[in-house]
Amino acid sequence: MDLARASNTKDMSNKTAPIWIPLAVLAVVVGALVTIRSSKSNGIWSQKYDLKPQLGAQLPVDAQLTESDGSTHMFGEYFRSGRPVMLLPIFYGCNGVCYTETEALIKTLLVETALSTKKSVDSVVPGRDFDLVVVSIHPKETPALANAKRTEFLDAFHAAWNNQTPQRQQELGAYLDKGVHFTVGKPAEVQKLTDAMGFYYSFDEKRNWVNHPAAAAFLAPSAKIVAYNTGSEFQTKNLRNNVHEATKGKVQPIGDVFLLGCFRMEAASPRTRSIVFILNSCVIATFLGAIFMIWRYNKSYPSNTLFSGSPKDEAGDPHQS
Numbered sequence: 001m002d003l004a005r006a007s008n009t010k011d012m013s014n015k016t017a018p019i020w021i022p023l024a025v026l027a028v029v030v031g032a033l034v035t036i037r038s039s040k041s042n043g044i045w046s047q048k049y050d051l052k053p054q055l056g057a058q059l060p061v062d063a064q065l066t067e068s069d070g071s072t073h074m075f076g077e078y079f080r081s082g083r084p085v086m087l088l089p090i091f092y093g094c095n096g097v098c099y100t101e102t103e104a105l106i107k108t109l110l111v112e113t114a115l116s117t118k119k120s121v122d123s124v125v126p127g128r129d130f131d132l133v134v135v136s137i138h139p140k141e142t143p144a145l146a147n148a149k150r151t152e153f154l155d156a157f158h159a160a161w162n163n164q165t166p167q168r169q170q171e172l173g174a175y176l177d178k179g180v181h182f183t184v185g186k187p188a189e190v191q192k193l194t195d196a197m198g199f200y201y202s203f204d205e206k207r208n209w210v211n212h213p214a215a216a217a218f219l220a221p222s223a224k225i226v227a228y229n230t231g232s233e234f235q236t237k238n239l240r241n242n243v244h245e246a247t248k249g250k251v252q253p254i255g256d257v258f259l260l261g262c263f264r265m266e267a268a269s270p271r272t273r274s275i276v277f278i279l280n281s282c283v284i285a286t287f288l289g290a291i292f293m294i295w296r297y298n299k300s301y302p303s304n305t306l307f308s309g310s311p312k313d314e315a316g317d318p319h320q321s
Contacts, residue, residue, distance in 0.1 A: 051213040051230065052198035055251050059087070059223045063192040065135060065183040068147035075133075075193065076223065078181065084130045084226075084246035085219040089190075089199055089212070091138035092149045092182075097214045100232040102134075106156045108234045113157060113172050114164075124243040125172070127179025130218075134180075137194065137201050138210050139187045150182035197225065218242040220249035227252040 061076025078085050088105075090098035112123040126132045136146060154176055161169045187203075194201065201212035216234075218227040226249065227242040245252050 049202060049211040049213065050200040051215050052200070053215075053225075053228050053230075053254050054196065054198040055225055055228075055254060057196055057198075057225050059196045059217075059219060059225065060192045061223050063185070064189045065133075065185045066143050066146075068143055068150045068182045070143045078131050078133055079219075079221050079223060081131065082221050083179075084221055084243060085223075086130055086132050086216055086243070087193065087197065087219060088132065088134045088216045089137050089194055089197070089201075090134060091136050091210045091212075092141050092145050093138060093208075094210070097232050101214055101216075101234075102153065104232055105132075105234050106153065108236055108239055110157060110160050111236065112239075113161075113176075116172070122240060122244075124240050125175050125179075127175030127177065130243045130246070131179045132181065134182045135190055135193065136182075136184045137190060137203075137212055139190075139203055140208070141184050143184055146182040146184050150180065153182070154180065218246040218252075220246050222249060224249060224251075226250060228254055230254075 059075065061074060061079070063075040064072055065075060066072050088101070090101060092098075109126065113125055115123040116125050116128075124130060134146075134149075154173075157176060158169070158173065161172060164172065197215075197217050199213060199215055199217075201210055203210050214230065214232050216229040217225050218229070220226050226246045229238065229242065242252065
């Protein structure tokens, strides 16, 4: 009995899973990369959509933007107060990462405005410590839409200030009214800013959509880029630090950049169809490979042949001593 069990154990250790399964998966992945590279179409990867931080770069102060009230300003006018500027490129019709960005920013600033009455807390408030300039990267969006989004943005604060005194509500409202700017601009003017920022996007006219990354730049009063916020979240500590260091004009080191953004795929393009087909094939191949391995293992080592003797033999004869 012991010899049979040892023999079975040895056979199990000498047999390994078929090597062709991982090789097949590798071949599928390589095929996907080759297909994506070789296909020439208007699929997602042919779109211009990237973020290349330009720390220390100077943004053009002569770029013209139109405010939500219809007035036109040079970008340099936002620095006349001596406050730093947070530049946030989005488009107002975006219901993806742009919406997430603005909601996260509202959530963080609500805490900052609530804490602004406490001298022990080093909070930052738009209009008092910095200016927020939101610029639309959609070439067809209008000042009226910018005004609607600005109103929606400010209403979120007014609704949360019920526990503040009327005098404090008026003070905070005045800060935000002069420090929050929702703007639009001609494509060439907007791209002056985004190109200098390293924020690259593309407009899909067919879908009325903008493929773009998610990032905000913090600018010193000299319009120099000193820090970035990448992704869709705004951490309180980072926001405060970026605003305070931007006030000093001190460039902040940037860590790993996680490229998050909005895009829409060309569903009818050969490239997209190839990608979807290959991904589906990978899933099916992995599933079938797992089934085959289980079947082969059970065939090689059925549960009733693990021991050469019968259960009675294994347990021993109770009459023997």
